[in-house]
Amino acid sequence: MAEKAITWLKLHRSFSPDQPFLMYWAPGAAHGPHHVFPEWAKKYQGKFDQGWDKLRKEVFARQKQLGWIPADAKLTERAETMEAWDDIPDSQREFQLRLMELFAGFVEHTDAQVGKLVDYLEQTGQRENTMIIYIWGDNGSSAEGQKGSISELLAQNQIPNTIEQQLEALKGLGGLDALGGPLTDNMYHASWAWAGSTPFRYTKLVASHFGGTRNPLVISWPKGIKPDKRPRSQFYHVNDIAPTIYDLLDITPPKVVNGFAQDPIDGVSMTASFADTDAPENKPVQYFDNNGSRGIYKDGWYACTFGPLIPWVNAQPGLAEWDSAKDVWELYNLREDFSQANDLATKHPEKLAELKKLFLEQARENKVFPIGAGIWLRLHPEDVITSPYRSWVFDETTTRMPEFTAPGLGKKSNTVTIELECGKDASGVLYALGGAGGGLTCYMDDGYLVFEYNLMIVQRFIAKSKEKLTAGKHTIVVDTSLKSPRPGSPADIVLTVDGKEVARTTAKMTVPAAFTASESFDVGVDLGSTVSREYYKRRPFRFNGKIQKVRVALK
Template sequence: MTSNSRDGELPFARTPSASVAGRTLAESTHEWRSRGTALRADAPNVLVIMLDDVGFAHADTVGGQIHTPTLSRIADTGLRYNAFHTTAICSATRASLLTGRNHHRVESGTITEFASDFDGYTGEIPRSAATIPEVLKHHGYRTAAFGKWHNTPALQTSAAGPFDRWPTGCGFDHFYGFIAAETSQYQPSLYRNTTPIEPPKDSTYHLSEDLAAQATGWLREQHALAPEKPFFMYWAPGAVHGPHQVFAEWSDKYKGRFDGGWDVYREQAFERQKAMGWIPADSQLTPRPDTLAAWESLPPEERRYQARLMEVYAGFLEHADVQAGKVVDELERLGLRDNTLIFYVLSDNGASAEGAGGTINEILSISGVPVPFAQQMKILDEQYGGLDALGGPLIANMYHAGWAWAGESPFQGTKLVAGYFGGTRVPMAVSWPKGIAADPAVRGQFHHVNDIAPTIYELIGIVPPTSVHGVAQDPIDGLSLAYSFADAAAPTRKAQQYFEIFGSRGIYADGWMASVFGPRLPWLSATAAAYANWNPDEDTWSLYRLGSDYSQASDLAAQHPEKLAELQALFDAEARANNVYPIGAGLGPLLNPAARIGTAQTEWHFTADVTRLPEFCAPNLRARGNTVTVELTVPAAGEGVLYALGGMAGGLTLYMDAGHLYFEYNCLTVMRTRLCSAEPIGPGARRIELQTVMAGPAPGAPASFVMRVDGVQVARGSTPFTAPLCFTASETFDVGIDLGSPVSLAYAERAPFRFNGRIADVHVVCTP
């Protein structure tokens, strides 16, 4: 290994000049100083591929039914790992991966939108935990990130910044993607570095394809301009996080494949997993929870709907994997593949059960708004043309939690369950043809996402710095898994690892695992009432001996109380050392609406050049009393959006069409309140007001709306409920246009539906 200069400090000390300066040029000698680092000449490139919300038993590479040729390609040219773990939620996993530290230690104990002011939960990766790209950049690497970035505090995602925790502030030279939990695959909210950009309004556009094209273009450019420099690339598309969106031809490949239902899928996947040797032959298949519906309990007409949702998901996953393959293809074309170290982490957590009973809008279940199947089908048929709309640009659909559970064979739990492997254990393949001999034997060593950083440092030959830009560095929590490369049967060197998300928690130590499921069943609607009386001290812990119980099927707590007590004490020590307490802090925003991320500002003046203001940074027009006053000049036959917040999955919009004034409150797809002026609005200077009055302070309370022109009421209406948490994850507030996906179906074909008049001022006043 090489060591950093100045006892582990980065950046390196500036190399002294190699020239000799005399009094005149004639008395001087010139020689360019060396600007190299201690990096060896054959240092490998590094590519980290990580998809989103994929189940342990979904990919055919590991026994599932969904074709993943790129994952198979990486595994076949390298190594497979079947005991690799994440944190059970996206922001936390990504922070841990990029820093090599435990997620609470880097203040990422939950998603950024649920951040709080407890030290382990701020969502702000501290400067004492330099990221992989920052460390590698000082050693001469080029660095780039493509896709999802979910590690910027929600209130720092607007054009006001600050930008020090955006990707380019965290060590990446280049970023192309979105900054949120999710985005539309057809109309994403994109950034190039810190500049918002708009994707083409093209029916052939898909975000995953765009990300592959951007990544391959960057590779070609860098190879042409600086071929001597190695690179680090982080390719993490939004797929297959909800909404599940992909072109119909990909979903249609799977027509009829899931008609047997999730119970059958899980059993068949389990048998294939064993037959392939992906899981131990003595593994046990854990049963379906009583709170999750059996496939046979569904009426026949609902089964077709649920099967189609899974077909869309399957097409989405195969499509994303194929796009990852394009990046690998480009490495081969450029002659870089043999010396590129690839980590293909199939998912940042387990499969997501957040679609609950299957939904045309995932935010419904996340917000605790149940919508019966019959009502969903009525909306699909009447507004979108039926099942064929699923997976398309105007629907934010997500499959039934049963498919997530089936895709976690043989484990208990799904995404958001940190104490059980259904939430944390994901397939991983590692390939480096020049440095790692391919071996089909499955590696079963217990490892964690925080182990990727130290593995990269060891293989490159870098000692992790003790100081970066004068900031002393926290210790690396991860442990290199390089020892397992040459020996599939090497004993696990990782002695222990804790887990915690939303009160679900666990502790691994020397082959034992103690687990608590936690208060939240991810497949049931998330409501504050479900957690109001939860006391973590009353939780029941389970105990498992992993060497003989791969799937956590046999609880040994009663037989070994002393071992359980030992592990509970170890969890407490780890929790204190990593700022995990208070347990369940990630649930705080659900329990206390006042603790939710949001701006404290109550009054704004916007002009027509204000666009792409993220919902969490924008005025809360969704669920707070407010008055919006628009000063504008209306042309003859005025049309276009005056302002809009949100998108097709939920939002509100004030717009003109054929001279008439309209307001629409799209409450998460299932309820649309639409106001319209009886008469067209005449041309000239006008003052338009839209007033929202909430019926009460409770989340989701009804609201009434009044629309006025020049002080005269022209329409009024109401909605029986409002969106309690958010409209969307990445859609924005825009003046004079509706960017991203359209809020209203009325102008969907004409989006972004720019206003054809002049807007002088949009004055927003929210009630305290």
């Protein structure tokens, strides 16, 4: 991405050297999964052996020493539902440490790419009058790895699993050395995320406390901002970035764009804080909402409620019984309590009532209702956005079709009919959906027909023909029948060639929502990460025969 960005800057300089530029550069880091070259993770080997509880205390001490948090800030406690480092068995610690080392390497590698961009601006004399707005983080550190994960979407699909089960599956990929590479979609333990959100209480997906929402922001503009080492304490939000740019460039935001009336801008300009550390705060109100966890800020006060979802709990029970009207709210004076350590709800009930009323007003104005709508898909993954079609015809031109627009082959009863012509000992992918972290694939290997259902690495269900297909034209049918309409139901999968059954298997569980957030459906090849480890070293394992058509029909 850094190289592409530099190329874009070079082209801009060539074609429009007298014109300003605006670049929005958003890498995948430090969002999961955590992939990085081994040499970057190796730098951090042994750096976290003390565990997350001690690490958090060490980070807190450094934050105070460097003056990045107030001297009177308090270190909040770990949630009772979150594991302590002492809870982790010795047999699992190497796994947990490796996950954190990979995350750290991932972070440093990303920062190094940002450095390449800055260096280029320096080398070309553009740095002096270029403003860099550098926001770092993933909404607050992410707890979606739960107890540590080799496949990121185990959490979103609420698939029950154990670390022992994951470690056993990892053995088939090469053990710990496979973590961080193309065969896994690993995420670190939620307690590492908690340590990464020091001194705040919680993590990403929790809107009530700043461990889930607060990110570092650095703004650098050599020509316009004199740097100093004092952090700014004014309360700002991501919706203040655009108003700040408009203010600096003296641009009046358009009321209509391409014929569409624009919503009012909620944010404010941060420019006063550039030169004045103690500039008066100018953002009066900001609401927060995520999966029913919610909060409201006004003039230094913050009211919030945790909500129903505990992001670090696997396959959490009880979500269907949640009633938002029964949620318990907390109250904090952020100007005296930086880390939300002292709940003032019982001391100032009138202030809490005022802010709860304000939240409802903001929610209505910003179309937040119904509260906790994100919980619905966790309870009803069958309602996830899907294609409106019931049947399709594909051929070898179909590649990189995003999973959410592709047929739901992994979670719905369906029939796939493949018309092909192959030679003797044919090999290659006929079709594939998903990637290494989870997916399904139908392929030929040295003449044999194979189907694999990869349930997020932790379980694999494979059917393989006993005999090779002869050279010539064939009609292959893959018939998938879920045993019940409920999400995650087991499924019978039957392979036939020219009307004769050649193999079958039963997937003991199917994916309730989605295999991945970024992989795709491909015909005749498996692009991206490979669904099956069996042909990983032969990727993208393009079929060496001819596929006339692939017909897909949902039952």
